[in-house]
Amino acid sequence: xxxxxxxxxxxxxxxxxxxxxxxxxxxxxxxxxxxxxxxxxxxxxxxxxxxxxxxxxxxxxxxxxxxxxxxxxxxxxxxxxxxxxxxxxxxxxxxxxxxxxxxxxxxxxxxxxxxxxxxxxxxxxxxxxxxxxxxxxxxxxxxxxxxxxxxxxxxxxxxxxxxxxxxxxxxxxxxxxxxxxxxxxxxxxxxxxxxxxxxxxxxxxxxxxxxxxxxxxxxxxxxxxxxxxxxxxxxxxxxxxxxxxxxxxxxx
Amino acid sequence: xxxxxxxxxxxxxxxxxxxxxxxxxxxxxxxxxxxxxxxxxxxxxxxxxxxxxxxxxxxxxxxxxxxxxxxxxxxxxxxxxxxxxxxxxxxxxxxxxxxxxxxxxx
Numbered sequence: 001x002x003x004x005x006x007x008x009x010x011x012x013x014x015x016x017x018x019x020x021x022x023x024x025x026x027x028x029x030x031x032x033x034x035x036x037x038x039x040x041x042x043x044x045x046x047x048x049x050x051x052x053x054x055x056x057x058x059x060x061x062x063x064x065x066x067x068x069x070x071x072x073x074x075x076x077x078x079x080x081x082x083x084x085x086x087x088x089x090x091x092x093x094x095x096x097x098x099x100x101x102x103x104x105x106x107x108x109x110x111x112x113x114x115x116x117x118x119x120x121x122x123x124x125x126x127x128x129x130x131x132x133x134x135x136x137x138x139x140x141x142x143x144x145x146x147x148x149x150x151x152x153x154x155x156x157x158x159x160x161x162x163x164x165x166x167x168x169x170x171x172x173x174x175x176x177x178x179x180x181x182x183x184x185x186x187x188x189x190x191x192x193x194x195x196x197x198x199x200x201x202x203x204x205x206x207x208x209x210x211x212x213x214x215x216x217x218x219x220x221x222x223x224x225x226x227x228x229x230x231x232x233x234x235x236x237x238x239x240x241x242x243x244x245x246x247x248x249x250x251x252x
Numbered sequence: 253x254x255x256x257x258x259x260x261x262x263x264x265x266x267x268x269x270x271x272x273x274x275x276x277x278x279x280x281x282x283x284x285x286x287x288x289x290x291x292x293x294x295x296x297x298x299x300x301x302x303x304x305x306x307x308x309x310x311x312x313x314x315x316x317x318x319x320x321x322x323x324x325x326x327x328x329x330x331x332x333x334x335x336x337x338x339x340x341x342x343x344x345x346x347x348x349x350x351x352x353x354x355x356x357x358x
Contacts, residue, residue: 035336042344060256067264077263087259095266100298105274107291110283112275119279120272128302132295139288178347181322184307185343188326189336191299200296207297211304216312220305227301231293235286 029133029148036129037152039186041160043071046179048164051078058165065161069127069154071183072097076220096221103228104131111141125150132190199233206230318354322347 044065051061056078068074073094080090105123108131112119125147134146195201207230214223283291307319325346329339 038337039340042340056256060260064260064263067260068267070267073263073267077259081255081259087255087262090259091262091266094263095270098267098270101267101270102273103294104298105271106278107294109274109278116276119275120268123271123275124268126271128298132299135292135295137292139283139291175318176348176351178318178322178344178349178351180317181319181326181343181347182340184303184319184323185326185340186336187299187302187306188323189330189339191296191303192330194295194299200293203293203296204300207300208304211301212308212314215305215309215314218312220309220311224298224301224305228294228297230297230300231290234289234293 024142024145024148026144026148026151029130029142029145029150030152031148032133032145033130033149033152036133036149036186036190037156039182039189040071040153040156042177042179042182043186044157044160045164045167046174046182047071047074047078048161048166049168049174050075050082050164051161052165052168056165058162058168061165062158062162065158068094069124069157070094070098071157093220096219097224099221100224100228101126103225107131107139108134108141108146111143111146113143122147127153128187129153129190132194203230203233206233318347318350321350 047065048061051064052058056064064074064078076097077090077094080093081087104126108123108126111134112122114122122143127150130146130149130153131141133149134141134143136142191204195204207227210227210230211223214226218226303323307323308314308316322343326339326343329342334342
């Protein structure tokens with residue numbers, strides 16, 4: 001715990017990934033995942049409390065967290081059902097929200113090892129924060145960082161859901177505690193570590209424009225996938241010194 | 253009760269499949285230098301989209317509410333190099349304060 005606080009906060013370590021450091025281990029991944037796991041606690045508590053309020057009881061929300069391990073999909077699915085939607089509608093909205101894992105899986109695909117089944121199981125470690133932490137910044141991903149970072153998040157996600165479901169109804173409306181801002185802040189912290197050069201800042205601006213333009217006209221989740229198109233800015237000639245150092249001839 | 257478990261099972265299967273899809277189909281695409289450069293920029297794009305959808309949208313509507321105040325507080329905390337858990341707690345506190353004030357006024 002004490003040693004984790006120093007170098008795995010919001011400073012982008014990926015910049016130094018190709019210097020003389022040894023290959024990352026699962027333990028390195030777990031250290032990187034620990035602050036994220038802490039940040040997941042209030043979110044998991046909320047899911048447990050809401051699940052209790054929506055009549056899911058104690059066991060179902062915990063099982064949901066253990067089997068799905070995706071905050072956005074779980075909140076979306078229970079939210080749809082809570083307002084009287086059908087199971088099918090709930091599953092579709094959860095699937096749309098998680099459709100971002102397809103391009104993320106394509107990106108990280110070469111990091112996985114072994115046969116199809118083994119790769120499929122390893123890919124379950126895909127989670128937003130882990131995927132970002134495992135990105136080497138040159139378009140490749142580190143499997144041990146990905147899996148290592150997911151382990152503490154998985155544990156805290158399930159434990160926090162369980163705690164939330166236990167205290168459940170005694171808390172009342174969890175929005176009183178500002179829970180609604182936890183998720184945005186969580187992603188902003190990850191983004192701050194990621195936007196480390198001018199090109200990525202430009203990508204963020206374009207992604208913001210795509211998202212805001214598409215949200216009113218497309219189902220939730222699709223704008224997330226569409227915003228990934230902002231990364232096509234990589235085809236523009238470099239306008240600033242590139243921090244990832246990949247030598248890329250601009251033409252021919 | 254069985255409705256709940258059907259929901260949990262279906263969402264879990266969908267999530268598993270979406271994460272497994274690409275790694276199962278391919279043993280790892282041989283990505284060209286260009287493609288790798290695109291992939292390298294994807295985290296910034298995806299995270300921006302996640303921040304915005306989680307902060308200023310509800311369903312298909314653009315909504316400005318306490319979440320934006322929380323996000324602003326989070327940005328200040330990040331600027332001061334606060335660790336992630338502090339950033340998250342500060343954001344929650346700011347949003348809670350806005351909810352409390354709005355409750356008093358309403």
